[in-house]
Amino acid sequence: MTEREKMLSGEWFTPQDPELTAIRDRATRLMHRLNVELCGHGEEYRAALRELCPGCEGFIREPFRCDYGVNISIGEGSFVNFDCVFLDLAPIRIGRHTLIGPNVQLLTALHPMEASERRTGLEAGRPITVGDDCWIGGGAIVCPGVTIGDRAVIGAGAVVTRDVPADSVAAGNPARIIRKLTE
Secondary structure, three states, X not given: OOHHHHHHHOOOEXXXXXXXHHHHHHHHHHHHHHHHHOOOOOXXXXXXXXXXXXXXXXXXXXXXXXXXXXXXXEOOOOEEOOOEEXXXXXXXXXXXXXXXXXXXXXXXXXXXXXXXXXXXXXXXEOOEEEOOOOEEOOOOEEOOOOEEOOOOEEOOOOEEOOOEOOOEEEEOOOOXXXXXXXX
């Protein structure tokens, strides 16, 4: 099994692997184009965004940071605001018509808990899934393995460590459900 296959299956992997390094380097070059050289609404910007994140049908405002880009999918009509960081060691899936505020971090990366194991440099990731029609407020952090259900709202600055059910509002650190939404 390659290091990339290990990464995508959630196993511990070596990020210094040449194939993974090449993918991250490619992402760095594309992010530079997006963040520095191109204006956010031109066709050239959209083409570079699709090259970085082939699964992106939504829109990401620059500046934007990610590890690989290829592990990110964003549904039609979704919007990611300024200064977001998506550590996509595992898949990050964002549904349709979801709004993500500025400075939001979606972090799939895990490191060993034991210091001696951390010295090995191994990493792993757990996927993050955000449903359709969600709203994640500015500065929120979503931790590895979290699923946010359809139509959920995450308060600004929340640290989401556990799944959030559909039609719920979660806020705080750690985030907790503060109410259910009804239509």
